[in-house]
Amino acid sequence: DAEITQSPRHKITETGRQVTLACHQTWNHNNMFWYRQDLGHGLRLIHYSYGVQDTNKGEVSDGYSVSRSNTEDLPLTLESAASSQTSVYFCASSESNRDNSPLHFGNGTRLTVT
């Protein structure tokens, strides 16, 4: 079965370090997204991509970057981790050739910045 996998599930890092969170999907979806989830804020969009070599900023993109070198992967990089980036991060994907295709989510990465 097709799926979307995030790794690691849990990560603890120190302030100032660069961190990369992995997202891999086998749905062959062109659209991929990164969200963060914090208490009281729901899910907020960080970055998204509509295909290889395409990346776009979302609502809360400061301090984050993504790259899309193939269809399956959209890694999220925190250039210099800050305590405010402690959160749960979710990756999602959706079809690009069908109106209103649902989002398929991974099970998240819990990141703690100390």
Add this chain to the structure above:
Amino acid sequence: LAKTTQPISMDSYEGQEVNITCSHNNIATNDYITWYQQFPSQGPRFIIQGYKTKVTNEVASLFIPADRKSSTLSLPRVSLSDTAVYYCLVGESYTGTASKLTFGTGTRLQVTL
């Protein structure tokens, strides 16, 4: 952007029908209404989607009035395993508009015996 408003929380007993209403007064002509369910330590999961009138699948029903300014997710005979957070989204996920999908804080449904 079509903003949505949902109750913060709801309580129900097992076996009852639960209706969660979402308000979306600024819904656009091309917008669909989509509901997701999220369990602790998991990503949201698609439940149901509709444009107008009524949609039913094996999990839930979605009722949308003619003016489309609100929608109601109906869960028949809930069980303890339906305890989760439910999100109502309004918008398009098609290329070019996916960034406009906004998740609110959702409705936390607690089901007890």
